[in-house]
Amino acid sequence: MLLSLIAYISILLFVGISVYKAYKFATMPMHGRMELYPVPKEKGFEHGGSFYEEVSWWSKPHEVSHMREIVEMLKEILFIKKLFENQRPLWWISYALHLGIYMLMAWTMLLVVGVVSELNGITVAATDTGIWGLLVYYVTVATGIVGLALGTLGAGALFLRRVFDNTLKKYTTPQEYVNLLVLFAALFTGILTWGSDLSFHTAREVTANLITFTPFAASGLVTLHVILVGIMLIYIPISKMSHYVGKYFTFHKVLWDNDPNLKGSAIEHQVKKASTFRPSTSWSASHIKPPDAPTL
Amino acid sequence: MINQKDLLPKDMGRKDEQLIKLELDQLIPLLAPYDKPGMESPLTDPKPAWKEKYCTSLDGYVGIDTLTRPKSKEEEDEFVRKFLSGLEKIFSDANNGVLQPLLLTYEYCAKCDTCSSACHIYEATGGNELYRPIYRSEVLRKIAKKYFTTSGKLLGGFVGADIDVNWETIARLGELSYRCNLCRRCAQTCPLGLDNAILSKEIRKIFSQEMGISPVPLHTKGTMNQLRTGSSTGLTKPAFLDTIEFLEEDTEEKFGIKLKFPIDKKGADILLLHNAGEFIAWPENPVAFALLFNAAGLNWTLSSEVLGYDSVNYGLWYDDPQAKKIALGQMKVAHDLRVNRIVMGECGHAHKAAAMVADRMSYGEGKIPVESCFPILWEMVKNKSIKFDPSKNNFPVTLHDPCNVVRQLGIVLPQRNVLKALAPQFREMSHPGVENYCCGGGSGFAIMNNANFPEFRTQVASRVKFNQILGAFKDTISDASIPKYICAPCSNCKGAMRGILEHYDATEKFNLQYSGLVELMVNAMVDIKIPFFEFLEEKK
Numbered sequence: 001m002l003l004s005l006i007a008y009i010s011i012l013l014f015v016g017i018s019v020y021k022a023y024k025f026a027t028m029p030m031h032g033r034m035e036l037y038p039v040p041k042e043k044g045f046e047h048g049g050s051f052y053e054e055v056s057w058w059s060k061p062h063e064v065s066h067m068r069e070i071v072e073m074l075k076e077i078l079f080i081k082k083l084f085e086n087q088r089p090l091w092w093i094s095y096a097l098h099l100g101i102y103m104l105m106a107w108t109m110l111l112v113v114g115v116v117s118e119l120n121g122i123t124v125a126a127t128d129t130g131i132w133g134l135l136v137y138y139v140t141v142a143t144g145i146v147g148l149a150l151g152t153l154g155a156g157a158l159f160l161r162r163v164f165d166n167t168l169k170k171y172t173t174p175q176e177y178v179n180l181l182v183l184f185a186a187l188f189t190g191i192l193t194w195g196s197d198l199s200f201h202t203a204r205e206v207t208a209n210l211i212t213f214t215p216f217a218a219s220g221l222v223t224l225h226v227i228l229v230g231i232m233l234i235y236i237p238i239s240k241m242s243h244y245v246g247k248y249f250t251f252h253k254v255l256w257d258n259d260p261n262l263k264g265s266a267i268e269h270q271v272k273k274a275s276t277f278r279p280s281t282s283w284s285a286s287h288i289k290p291p292d293a294p295t296l
Numbered sequence: 297m298i299n300q301k302d303l304l305p306k307d308m309g310r311k312d313e314q315l316i317k318l319e320l321d322q323l324i325p326l327l328a329p330y331d332k333p334g335m336e337s338p339l340t341d342p343k344p345a346w347k348e349k350y351c352t353s354l355d356g357y358v359g360i361d362t363l364t365r366p367k368s369k370e371e372e373d374e375f376v377r378k379f380l381s382g383l384e385k386i387f388s389d390a391n392n393g394v395l396q397p398l399l400l401t402y403e404y405c406a407k408c409d410t411c412s413s414a415c416h417i418y419e420a421t422g423g424n425e426l427y428r429p430i431y432r433s434e435v436l437r438k439i440a441k442k443y444f445t446t447s448g449k450l451l452g453g454f455v456g457a458d459i460d461v462n463w464e465t466i467a468r469l470g471e472l473s474y475r476c477n478l479c480r481r482c483a484q485t486c487p488l489g490l491d492n493a494i495l496s497k498e499i500r501k502i503f504s505q506e507m508g509i510s511p512v513p514l515h516t517k518g519t520m521n522q523l524r525t526g527s528s529t530g531l532t533k534p535a536f537l538d539t540i541e542f543l544e545e546d547t548e549e550k551f552g553i554k555l556k557f558p559i560d561k562k563g564a565d566i567l568l569l570h571n572a573g574e575f576i577a578w579p580e581n582p583v584a585f586a587l588l589f590n591a592a593g594l595n596w597t598l599s600s601e602v603l604g605y606d607s608v609n610y611g612l613w614y615d616d617p618q619a620k621k622i623a624l625g626q627m628k629v630a631h632d633l634r635v636n637r638i639v640m641g642e643c644g645h646a647h648k649a650a651a652m653v654a655d656r657m658s659y660g661e662g663k664i665p666v667e668s669c670f671p672i673l674w675e676m677v678k679n680k681s682i683k684f685d686p687s688k689n690n691f692p693v694t695l696h697d698p699c700n701v702v703r704q705l706g707i708v709l710p711q712r713n714v715l716k717a718l719a720p721q722f723r724e725m726s727h728p729g730v731e732n733y734c735c736g737g738g739s740g741f742a743i744m745n746n747a748n749f750p751e752f753r754t755q756v757a758s759r760v761k762f763n764q765i766l767g768a769f770k771d772t773i774s775d776a777s778i779p780k781y782i783c784a785p786c787s788n789c790k791g792a793m794r795g796i797l798e799h800y801d802a803t804e805k806f807n808l809q810y811s812g813l814v815e816l817m818v819n820a821m822v823d824i825k826i827p828f829f830e831f832l833e834e835k836k
């Protein structure tokens with residue numbers, strides 16, 4: 001029961017704190033434009049161009065491709081494109097960690113799917129004759145093995161790189177080592193816990209007990225693993241490992257936000273609204289008079 | 297002094313003298329023909345008088361000429377107190393205009409160090425730790441954590457709040473904010489989309505907006521001068537009108553063309569805004585614009601009103617309220633003239649200030665659309681509204697991309713199209729377009745000439761650019777009979793080019809020339825019977 005509570009609470013806190021952080025960033029005051037080219041949605045993306053390459057640009061339709069923006073976003077999310085292009089050696093280990101996490105997220109969901117399937121009378125096993133049971137079984141096995149291996153390897157390698165790289169260690173605080181160790185500990189105990197049964201039948205049983213609040217005799221290792229995963233899930237959103245939240249805003253609301261303030265536009269509406277704000281603090285240098293409107 | 301390889305962010309708090317000293321042999325080598333011994337002067341030490349007066353304890357260079365050493369413990373404490381007060385304010389509603397991007401960069405840096413290899417100053421110094429983009433950012437984070445976060449107060453060094461904060465720490469950090477050109481090239485490479493230039497600028501803002509400390513060329517002789525006289529050059533309205541008259545006469549004398557600059561023409565289609573430095577240092581630029589705009593039959597005007605004849609906005613680099621005052625003042629001039637559009641001349645930061653930074657400063661009827669001159673210039677060529685003879689530009693030409701025009705506004709093709717059409721020997725530098733390197737003059741460096749700062753600008757900040765130029769002309773560089781033209785369509789970039797060419801004596805030795813885009817266009821005009829460039833006249 002206690003482990004069930006830990007599982008539910010940690011997932012709830014992970015989602016809740018992440019959403020809260022996103023909400024805080026989303027409701028921050030409008031800022032001045034700070035885009036940086038190439039901007040994917042722009043027609044001239046290939047050469048880094050913008051609507052400013054047109055004469056009287058404001059009198060022409062602003063041709064944008066949201067599809068290209070989504071594609072670029074997916075390249076960043078799925079493959080960490082910028083790191084791949086600009087620092088390949090680090091990409092290998094960083095991507096191992098990230099891909100491992102993606103796989104483990106899929107694995108966790110597949111365990112739940114497996115539990116629900118079995119509750120509905122579908123056997124999830126290599127010996128099953130139904131397509132669904134086989135599919136869930138094999139994808140669970142694949143994502144679980146790859147996820148645990150890559151995630152653990154990536155977290156460990158990132159930690160070791162920070163320890164031994166003369167540059168990175170100058171900038172790494174003890175807390176940042178802890179960040180990686182928290183990930184590593186949760187993932188490594190995952191290998192120890194589930195590694196003896198790579199069909200993940202045991203994992204599915206434990207998942208079934210956890211999500212249905214069914215008391216079960218958890219081993220010390222299972223208990224430790226669930227607690228560590230719980231700590232990790234709560235810790236990630238309160239630490240800077242919550243960059244999955246920040247990254248949305250840095251790209252979409254800063255680097256790729258080039259919507260001009262045209263008459264009648266939504267931006268103009270926001271600018272009007274922002275112009276009514278009066279800051280509660282002001283700068284002290286003698287050349288600065290109290291502002292009568294915010295500086296955007 | 298510390299071996300730069302051992303330098304840590306917390307060393308900024310050391311009481312020692314100068315943290316590091318740059319030596320010539322640590323810098324990346326210059327390309328041929330500057331790869332031979334003796335082709336470059338050694339880097340100098342700061343004078344003892346500067347050490348006593350300013351903060352030379354960073355790297356020996358003096359960027360902020362109003363940052364003077366305290367005379368008492370009280371002054372020192374007050375200096376630190378003011379900085380901390382300003383640091384707190386950048387995270388408050390006083391800084392709403394940048395709060396979200398600032399917090400993102402402040403909070404999320406993974407310290408992966410991807411940004412370092414994108415920085416031309418870090419590269420130029422052979423990877424000197426002091427100039428690593430995250431070095432500066434990390435110092436700022438350490439101070440902020442120490443004073444303004446619960447974790448920093450409780451856990452100290454565990455979360456990185458392990459820096460001593462004293463006069464030297466803060467003064468060094470202020471100086472270090474002027475070792476970054478704010479070119480944002482590093483931000484292009486960040487896997488998390490973070491921007492170290494934001495933090496550099498925030499440090500500059502704390503110094504200016506809270507402490508009243510900023511380089512004289514940017515503030516006293518820059519924005520304050522501009523708000524008072526109309527131009528950062530000090531050019532007043534009568535002096536501006538005299539200059540225009542002189543340029544009209546001079547053009548007629550030189551080229552036999554009766555040139556008329558339209559001034560304060562109400563209801564004109566275009567208000568053309570130049571960097572007023574052009575009228576003084578490179579008057580051929582506004583002349584070339586006038587010749588082209590007149591020949592193309594555009595309905596345009598210059599303004600003689602205060603803030604109407606100088607496009608610069610140095611506030612962009614160090615002080616948001618100053619930037620806003622200037623941008624809105626320029627907008628008002630355009631509105632009063634009832635023009636349809638403001639066209640920015642060849643000045644990169646002015647482009648960015650008016651078109652992008654000021655875009656969300658106003659709304660409604662008073663907001664006049666801003667556009668770049670480059671699409672208009674390309675249209676003149678494309679539409680054949682002016683007759684050009686490209687063979688008149690038959691010498692090697694390369695293009696320096698101003699950061700503010702390409703990376704920050706996405707204007708990449710029009711200027712290239714003009715060059716491809718009118719300069720038969722046009723060749724790109726390495727890293728063209730949005731991947732360009734800063735000229736080394738960005739964010740105020742081009743006009744900061746106090747003490748030994750020009751040495752840092754020319755031999756360090758502009759070093760990668762100089763190598764790009766040498767690389768672009770490697771086929772003809774050693775032949776001094778062939779002029780080699782650096783097209784730098786930006787006033788500040790031209791200032792940096794001037795510094796580079798003078799320092800390395802490159803015009804005299806290798807016939808390296810620089811100027812803008814419009815000058816090349818006018819040189820190719822069929823109606824201009826004699827060369828527009830003096831270096832072509834001399835050759836003749």
